[in-house]
Structure formats: C-alpha cells, structure tokens
Amino acid sequence: xxxxxxxxxxxxxxxxxxxxxxxxxxxxxxxxxxxxxxxxxxxxxxxxxxxxxxxxxxxxxxxxxxxxxxxxxxxxxxxxxxxxxxxxxxxxxxxxxxxxxxxxxxxxxxxxxxxxxxxxxxxxxxxxxxxxxxxxxxxxx
Numbered sequence: 751x752x753x754x755x756x757x758x759x760x761x762x763x764x765x766x767x768x769x770x771x772x773x774x775x776x777x778x779x780x781x782x783x784x785x786x787x788x789x790x791x792x793x794x795x796x797x798x799x800x801x802x803x804x805x806x807x808x809x810x811x812x813x814x815x816x817x818x819x820x821x822x823x824x825x826x827x828x829x830x831x832x833x834x835x836x837x838x839x840x841x842x843x844x845x846x847x848x849x850x851x852x853x854x855x856x857x858x859x860x861x862x863x864x865x866x867x868x869x870x871x872x873x874x875x876x877x878x879x880x881x882x883x884x885x886x887x888x889x890x891x
C-alpha cells in the first residue's frame with residue numbers, strides 16, 4: 751500500500767520501491783548457491799589411450815585419400831586407384847582368407863583434405879562390415 755505524505759495542502763502518494771525484501775531474497779539465493787556449488791561434481795570422461803594394442807595386425811590395408819580427394823588402395827606393394835563405391839568390396843576381398851580382425855585398415859589422408867571425405871570413407875567401410883579401421887597420423891617431434 752503506498753505511503754501518504756502530508757505536505758501543505760492535500761495528500762499525495764509516494765512512489766517508492768522497497769529494496770530491503772529484494773536484497774534479502776538475493777542474499778539467501780547467494781548463500782544457497784555458495785553452499786551447493788562445491789557439492790556438484792563434474793562428470794568424468796574416460797578417454798581412450800593410445801598404443802595399448804594387444805598385438806600388431808598381421809596384414810595392413812591402407813586407404814589413401816589424396817589432396818584432390820582421389821582414393822587409392824595400397825595392399826602390400828600393390829597400389830590402385832578406386833572410387834568410393836569400389837573401396838569397400840576391395841577391402842573386404844583383401845581381408846578374405848584371413849582370420850577376422852587380423853587385417854587392419856588404415857586411412858591416410860592429406861592434411862588439406864576435407865574432413866567430410868575421410869568420414870565418407872570410414873562410413874562406407876563401416877556399412878560394409880569392415881573391422882579394425884584406424885586413422886594414420888604423423889607424430890610431432
């Protein structure tokens with residue numbers, strides 16, 4: 751209810767906001783957040799480690815993505831150019847006759863190749879059921 755002030759003749763209402771309840775609510779919220787903040791634990795992420803493979807693969811098939819996004823399949827000493835549709839059957843043929851998982855597939859891509867081109871190759875191989883697909887990287891010294 752507004753206050754009424756008496757000045758001279760007549761009555762006028764004083765338009766003022768009482769800040770005390772607002773400050774009290776803010777201080778209570780501040781205390782609640784200060785007490786509960788240390789109790790919240792951040793989620794832990796279990797990141798994969800590198801270099802802990804049980805054994806090296808017997809045979810490696812390398813898929814090379816060139817600067818112009820042209821694909822090549824390197825199987826031993828033999829290198830041949832391929833399209834995206836031809837890569838999965840050729841890799842599956844290279845893996846046939848060997849125990850499952852013994853032939854690893856390594857994708858090597860130029861640094862300037864679009865990320866999308868590498869993902870398309872990985873997706874094509876995954877849909878074909880190829881196991882043990884990895885990416886080749888160069889270590890910095």
